[in-house]
Amino acid sequence: MPELPDLYVYAENLRKQLLNKKIIEVKTFAAKKINVSPQAFVDGITGDYFADITQDGKEIKFSLSNGNSFYVHLMLSGIFTVSSKYIDPNLFNKITALFFEDETILSISDRQMMAKIEFNPKVRQVPDALSEGFTYPYFLSLVLGSSRRNIKALLLDQKCIRGIGNAYCDEILYNAGVSPKSITGKIPEEKIEELYEHIKETLLWGIENIKYISPNIISGEIRDFFNVHNKRLRKTKKGEMIIVEQIASKKTYYTRQQEVYE
Amino acid sequence: MPELPDLYVYAENLRKQLLNKKIIEVKTFAAKKINVSPQAFVDGITGDYFADITQDGKEIKFSLSNGNSFYVHLMLSGIFTVSSKYIDPNLFNKITALFFEDETILSISDRQMMAKIEFNPKVRQVPDALSEGFTYPYFLSLVLGSSRRNIKALLLDQKCIRGIGNAYCDEILYNAGVSPKSITGKIPEEKIEELYEHIKETLLWGIENIKYISPNIISGEIRDFFNVHNKRLRKTKKGEMIIVEQIASKKTYYTRQQEVYE
DNA sequence: GCCCCAAACAACGA
DNA sequence: CTCGTTGTTTGGGG
Numbered sequence A, B: 001m002p003e004l005p006d007l008y009v010y011a012e013n014l015r016k017q018l019l020n021k022k023i024i025e026v027k028t029f030a031a032k033k034i035n036v037s038p039q040a041f042v043d044g045i046t047g048d049y050f051a052d053i054t055q056d057g058k059e060i061k062f063s064l065s066n067g068n069s070f071y072v073h074l075m076l077s078g079i080f081t082v083s084s085k086y087i088d089p090n091l092f093n094k095i096t097a098l099f100f101e102d103e104t105i106l107s108i109s110d111r112q113m114m115a116k117i118e119f120n121p122k123v124r125q126v127p128d129a130l131s132e133g134f135t136y137p138y139f140l141s142l143v144l145g146s147s148r149r150n151i152k153a154l155l156l157d158q159k160c161i162r163g164i165g166n167a168y169c170d171e172i173l174y175n176a177g178v179s180p181k182s183i184t185g186k187i188p189e190e191k192i193e194e195l196y197e198h199i200k201e202t203l204l205w206g207i208e209n210i211k212y213i214s215p216n217i218i219s220g221e222i223r224d225f226f227n228v229h230n231k232r233l234r235k236t237k238k239g240e241m242i243i244v245e246q247i248a249s250k251k252t253y254y255t256r257q258q259e260v261y262e
Numbered sequence C: 001g002c003c004c005c006a007a008a009c010a011a012c013g014a
Numbered sequence D: 001c002t003c004g005t006t007g008t009t010t011g012g013g014g
Helices: A004-018 A038-045 A136-145 A151-156 A166-176 A189-213 B004-018 B038-045 B136-145 B151-156 B166-176 B189-213
Strands: A023-028 A050-056 A059-064 A069-073 A078-083 A094-100 A105-110 A116-119 A242-247 A250-255 B023-028 B050-056 B059-064 B069-073 B078-083 B094-100 B105-110 B116-119 B242-247 B250-255
Touching (some): A004 A059, A004 A078, A004 A189, A136 A151, A136 A189, A151 A250, B004 B050, B004 B059, B004 B078, B004 B189, B023 B038, B038 B116, B136 B151, B151 B250
Antiparallel strands (some): A023 A094, A050 A059, A069 A116, A242 A250, B050 B059, B059 B069, B069 B116, B094 B105, B242 B250
């Protein structure tokens, strides 16, 4: 559920709370949600401390000073919790809990048990949408490279660009004035460039809004400020009717004013 | 273009004209349309004679007395020609010509050069629609085995049943009263059995009609007797309006009276 | 709303 | 109207 901007702010806030604090104990409660044995995970972390915590695509990367690291993907309903009191893991479908020397506890849990952890992960080849690797030439090659693909399906494809989810995708397309029904090969090159700019702009705009509305957030999403992908709205600020429809297998919010290239 | 019934009659007629006649010369004109070298093809046939010629799926199988055999698939526009005078192969995009001792010549040609020959072919595992292997239990398992597949796509899939093409498929579904838009998993079992019977019945009906209308046919199709897949008709004999529409990626003729299971 | 996989479908060329 | 290949979409499960 959280997308790039949410996770970006989570990472900032997790850094503030957890960096450079010694991890004195690690418990795991769901072996299948971690790609290595509980033992290897616990041993790789215990006694060390986080040197960095960053957002990368739809994941958060926890980097230890000892060179180990792990990615957490929250999937649909995973959450981070930082607290000073220990809560029964069974009550909240906890996956793991890390105990720090100052008595704070980081828990990762998921009521649907879909969240997952990759310890010492393989390198992510696909660029994050706000990373330097996500250049315009790269994006252009993506769009031109698959001539008859639905544009929304492309933007959502984590094998092409990492970090954009269903909600921000609709906002990006709205801002760019491009219909989610458009086909890659039919979008003129200048529109592709505009779209590229709107990807970055919209995600940064999301980050700013989330930080403003909920500066300390480490789980849940803030979506109230959305202009189209917003179930509380019937019209955009500009007065355009918002249409809700299944497009590219996803619930999609858009307006008739967005140009359809097909 | 020709489907099982056409090819069945072609095979009968080719047998009448060619069986047990010595092949004294073989010429090939399109090496890429044969799966072996021209040399191997020529050598495997020359001096021998056809012991049998049979229809199998959408192909004709030529069996030589020496144990060799080859399949011919006419694809969209391939044709057999039997004549006593030799025609310049370049004029008719000839693929091969077989010369018999009695001066008859069998030519296989295709203006689109899509027809193909498989010499000493691998065994066809999938049953021909009129073969013994195409049993009701087999058909039932096909339909139930892929729960949400378009029924027309299934009937046309040569990896499931061999011999049914677009035209006879429409006739079969019309006779069975099943809409080409139906989904496999939604068809009740008694309808599946009816459909099975109509497959055999419709193909045999096709053979009878072709033999009656054009007893000596070895190329081209006879389609005038079709009840729905017939561009000259606006209504069936029973007065049902004929709808023409793209279904399962094929031009499809059907009526609203055919029940849609979906 | 997430990702993965398998199955089905669509477009193109030969 | 044929087949095969390739790329894309869809549906189900975790």
